[in-house]
Amino acid sequence: MLAVKINKVSKYFKNNGARFDALKNLSINIQKGEIFGVLGANGAGKTTLLNCINGMLIPDKGNIKIFGKELAKNRKILEKMNSVSGETRFHWNLSANQILNFYCMLYKVPKAEREKRIKGLISDLEISEFMDKKFTTLSTGQRVRLVLAKSLINHPKLLLLDEPTLGLDPDIAIKVRKKICDVRDKYNTTILLTSHYMHEVEQLCDRIAFLHKGQLIDIGSVKDVKTSKFNTYKIIIDIKNPKKAPLQRMGFKVRGKQITKQLKHDQDISKVLSELVKGGYKIIDMEVKKPSLEDYFVKMLK
């Protein structure tokens, strides 16, 4: 069964009489247990899509099924989901501990299990040092970890994360990403995330969808979408004794001791290297520069 089936969904907004199409005829299937990334520039429709999935917005056309059921007719599905963003806020006057307790009650976590579950999250997300502090006094990193703890309080089957590491220090962001992977592995949670950090998406997501002005432009595994747009990659080699003319005949660009060549994805690097060695060249250093998701993102927006 699919975790999420987005079927021909359209959503528009009106602003001072002008119509803005946030989503246009969007169809995406997300498998159970998948970490699925939604990419796109600002205004692409990423957050609108998440809001349609969690019921904060009603699509104008099409429908969304979560675990085979339409949200409009089965609101109880929301209890199996959780939804947070980097900008999530809680009541300023409550401590982190009280916030988690409140959400335990709201999601009907059995009383006997509450303490154990909160303790588990405290330990996993290393949030023990600020559990008694009021929400307003927490730093950005502490808030995001608390938000993530809240998002896991009901052991969701579907987790929607909108920019989960926005504004975090790198060390905290790494911990948060690790936790996201752990959650999927431990509970087989389906995770749908949006992020502006391409390396994060590359690291976390099994598949991605690229949205542009509300339309689906591309979908597939990170590797697939990249190779669909870039059929070559670059190899950079430093050699001790470069001879310009023979190297150029071999297809290399020569700049000082550094030579570069564009290779096709299925081309064998070892073959290129062995030709150099046979030609009597001494290899000092080598770097393979494959196109990143960031390169893909930039190319898609052109």
Add this chain to the structure above:
Amino acid sequence: MRFHKIKALLYRDFLTLSKSKQRIIESLFFPLTSTLIWGLFANYFKQFSVETAMMLLIINVFWSFSYLSQSAANLQINMDVWSRSLYQLLVSGIHELEYIIARILYSVISSLIILGSMLYITHLFGFQLPALLPLLYLIAATLLASTSLCILIVALFVLLGREYAFLSWSFLQLIILLSAPFFPIKTYPVWMQKVAYVLPHTWIFETLKRLPTEGALNINLINRSLIISMAVLCIVLPFYIYVFKKSKKSGQLVRLST
């Protein structure tokens, strides 16, 4: 209806209240000082007319009670918006009805506590409390009138946006203005009389105005208030549900809650 969600919200609301001395003082300060002021005035006015003095005193108490029982719920909703925590509540799967019921229960509990204190103060100034059952009936009718008003205000707030938060503390004033609190309905021009007749608060105040002279609460007048409130409730509840649905279509709910 899922009671665990209502219970969770009540837990959070009373927890936030208990953690803010300022809010506790604020919610007690105005109703209690106002009752004291009117109590002192009644004491002075007794020399002219005991009935009028007692009428003014008890009407003021129920005016404050009406305001508290409506505004406490509305302000709690405003706080969810101001703290930007409303979004998290709504995505937890809470139903709009569960949400409003929790807020109404909160306001009923907190305003009843304050009403008890205000009635005690009026007693100190010589006001003789009417029989318990009719009094409880009047309190229930007042709560119902305030509740239907509260739901209407939430619906308008969701529909129009956070700039209209002021309705929470000002809308009742308009209702009171049209409900002839201290004077006969006939004081109004004809068109205002027509409006007054269909407002539930008019009949609550009418009951209270007649209390000192009749010596008991007029059940027929309370019935009238209750029937009007129920009719209002039958209109505002579907309107409230409709507004939530509409705001999910227009994106207004996301704008309001984040």
